[in-house]
Amino acid sequence: MVVTNHNIRWDKVYDVIVLGFGAGGASAARFAADNGAKVLLVDSAPKGQEGGNTRLSDQFLASGNDPEKLKAYHKAMAEPFSIDDAVMTTFTDGLYHMKDYVAKYFNEKPFSFRENYFGSDIVRSFIEEFDEFPGSDAYDLTTVHEGFEDAALWKDLRKAVTDRSDKIDVWFSSPGCHLIQDKNSNAIVGAQIKRENILRNVKAKNGVVVATGGFENNEAMMQDYLQEPYLQPIGTLYNNGDGIKMEMEVGADLWNMRSYESLGIMHGLSLKAPKHTRGKGTTSVVFPTAQTGSIILVGDNGTRYIGEDMINRHGHVNIHGTWRIPFAHVSPYIIFDQTKADEFKANWDKDNTPGTNPPKMWEEAEKFTSVEEMAQVIGKDPEILQNTIDKFNHFANEGIDYEWGRKNMRAFDDGPYYAVAVKQNMLNTQGGGRKNARSEVLDPTGVPIPHLYEAGELGALFVNNYAGGGNLAEALIFGKIAGENAAKIKTDLNEETSGEAKETFSDFKTESDTNKIKEDYPAGPNQYIGHNNNGIGGEIVVRVTLTDERKIEAIEILKEHETEHGTEALAHLPQQMVAHNSFEVDTYTGASVTSWALKDAVKDALSKAAIK
Numbered sequence: 001m002v003v004t005n006h007n008i009r010w011d012k013v014y015d016v017i018v019l020g021f022g023a024g025g026a027s028a029a030r031f032a033a034d035n036g037a038k039v040l041l042v043d044s045a046p047k048g049q050e051g052g053n054t055r056l057s058d059q060f061l062a063s064g065n066d067p068e069k070l071k072a073y074h075k076a077m078a079e080p081f082s083i084d085d086a087v088m089t090t091f092t093d094g095l096y097h098m099k100d101y102v103a104k105y106f107n108e109k110p111f112s113f114r115e116n117y118f119g120s121d122i123v124r125s126f127i128e129e130f131d132e133f134p135g136s137d138a139y140d141l142t143t144v145h146e147g148f149e150d151a152a153l154w155k156d157l158r159k160a161v162t163d164r165s166d167k168i169d170v171w172f173s174s175p176g177c178h179l180i181q182d183k184n185s186n187a188i189v190g191a192q193i194k195r196e197n198i199l200r201n202v203k204a205k206n207g208v209v210v211a212t213g214g215f216e217n218n219e220a221m222m223q224d225y226l227q228e229p230y231l232q233p234i235g236t237l238y239n240n241g242d243g244i245k246m247e248m249e250v251g252a253d254l255w256n257m258r259s260y261e262s263l264g265i266m267h268g269l270s271l272k273a274p275k276h277t278r279g280k281g282t283t284s285v286v287f288p289t290a291q292t293g294s295i296i297l298v299g300d301n302g303t304r305y306i307g308e309d310m311i312n313r314h315g316h317v318n319i320h321g322t323w324r325i326p327f328a329h330v331s332p333y334i335i336f337d338q339t340k341a342d343e344f345k346a347n348w349d350k351d352n353t354p355g356t357n358p359p360k361m362w363e364e365a366e367k368f369t370s371v372e373e374m375a376q377v378i379g380k381d382p383e384i385l386q387n388t389i390d391k392f393n394h395f396a397n398e399g400i401d402y403e404w405g406r407k408n409m410r411a412f413d414d415g416p417y418y419a420v421a422v423k424q425n426m427l428n429t430q431g432g433g434r435k436n437a438r439s440e441v442l443d444p445t446g447v448p449i450p451h452l453y454e455a456g457e458l459g460a461l462f463v464n465n466y467a468g469g470g471n472l473a474e475a476l477i478f479g480k481i482a483g484e485n486a487a488k489i490k491t492d493l494n495e496e497t498s499g500e501a502k503e504t505f506s507d508f509k510t511e512s513d514t515n516k517i518k519e520d521y522p523a524g525p526n527q528y529i530g531h532n533n534n535g536i537g538g539e540i541v542v543r544v545t546l547t548d549e550r551k552i553e554a555i556e557i558l559k560e561h562e563t564e565h566g567t568e569a570l571a572h573l574p575q576q577m578v579a580h581n582s583f584e585v586d587t588y589t590g591a592s593v594t595s596w597a598l599k600d601a602v603k604d605a606l607s608k609a610a611i612k
């Protein structure tokens with residue numbers, strides 16, 4: 001439905017409303033505030049789970065040393081499609097100045113992966129993802145410090161918001177539901193926001209920025225726009241396509257709705273998990289043991305549907321000369337034999353290079369004595385599955401994969417066999433409202449919808465292939481533009497404000513930076529409190545209880561705002577620390593940052609015990 005301002009009563013009034021608290025929304029709010037606006041920033045996630053995909057990402061920012069080469073590179077990635085030239089130029093100029101952006105606006109020393117790690121083959125494959133395309137040699141990845149997968153950029157973005165708590169009010173668990181449109185001019189004059197199960201009519205005097213991310217968690221929209229079945233999310237669970245729906249209601253044109261990214265095992269698979277939970281076992285780099293020997297990937301009918309060793313570029317693989325994400329199967333399985341299971345176990349430490357966290361396949365798999373038994377359990381036709389394995393064995397013995405051109409194969413043993421249920425995953429979608437270089441959302445005729453702006457993965461410019469760091473960089477570039485333009489005082493409307501509430505209320509009202517707040521936690525005899533601020537969600541606080549012999553008896557988590565994978569780590573690691581009487585235990589797969597922060601918090605508590 002279209003909500004207009006006809007006879008509306010405003011619950012709150014701000015200069016700018018920003019919907020979505022990821023990189024795009026945080027940037028828009030920060031720069032709107034710096035340009036004199038009183039800002040309301042809302043997010044559908046509860047406090048401690050905000051941040052969208054930004055918080056869960058590798059923290060890489062695309063950058064580069066030549067704007068013309070960067071433009072050529074992104075044009076090549078888009079082909080045979082095209083990107084609006086003005087939007088492209090704004091983006092690639094922003095990439096060229098990204099290191100200056102990090103230094104100026106985050107007061108951080110930008111770290112260049114090209115300058116420091118280009119000698120590594122793995123890092124080079126990150127940086128020049130499409131190294132055969134013109135301009136790839138100008139591309140770089142920048143972080144706010146030497147490190148990644150640690151939420152460092154997100155923490156800088158969040159701090160920029162909390163440091164401006166006098167100018168920016170923040171509401172959590174408050175999804176935007178509808179934009180409010182002026183009945184005469186079609187200008188966007190506010191938003192309906194669900195706050196404590198009440199629809200609040202909030203006026204925006206100068207502009208609304210929609211930065212709500214994509215539709216990774218909306219199965220109906222996957223079907224409608226991607227023509228794919230359910231895809232397993234590996235990012236935030238709070239991106240449901242709300243921004244797209246709101247923009248459509250007010251007449252926005254859409255673009256790039258078919259474009260999405262994937263990441264993980266082989267071309268973009270995760271270990272199968274319950275619906276509406278994050279996929280596990282994803283890895284930034286395809287770990288080598290999964291690419292060689294007696295291992296295959298089968299689709300819904302039990303046949304191989306891709307070469308298991310094909311290069312994965314954010315889920316895209318080169319099929320007959322075109323880089324595309326393969327069509328998803330409903331029930332794919334990775335199948336291997338005992339020799340491969342032993343290899344997975346033996347090679348796991350080697351495969352587990354920084355930033356990869358491969359799954360322990362030998363533990364995740366079901367074990368079967370025969371192909372027929374396996375086929376019946378995993379829902380495949382026994383004859384077809386046996387034929388698939390027989391054909392693979394023939395190719396392996398011949399030394400030529402006539403089906404997919406795979407190089408390194410070994411025929412399967414006679415049993416036992418292993419099967420791991422996997423699922424095509426979803427990193428993020430790129431589609432949303434069509435925008436111009438000023439971050440204004442356009443209608444189908446190319447005319448800006450007055451006072452409506454957009455930032456982040458919602459309406460991103462990536463139409464086909466994608467290189468790492470691009471979404472975060474675009475969020476910063478267009479978030480700044482959107483915030484500054486939304487903050488400009490608008491003189492095209494003279495509507496009276498009715499029912500304006502004088503007080504403001506914010507979930508950050510008393511906070512300047514929550515990571516600096518040290519709350520008091522009780523500690524009894526032989527109990528010590530430990531803190532660490534480096535969790536994905538900020539501070540982790542623990543209470544460690546020692547025995548009279550000064551051994552670890554118990555570890556309690558008193559404060560945390562981690563992701564669901566991080567919460568799993570917090571549930572398991574304390575038991576291991578107690579059992580080993582040490583904080584030095586293995587990190588929890590898929591939650592390395594949380595694991596390190598927990599270890600350091602326990603270490604902090606133990607250091608106080610030693611002092612006493």
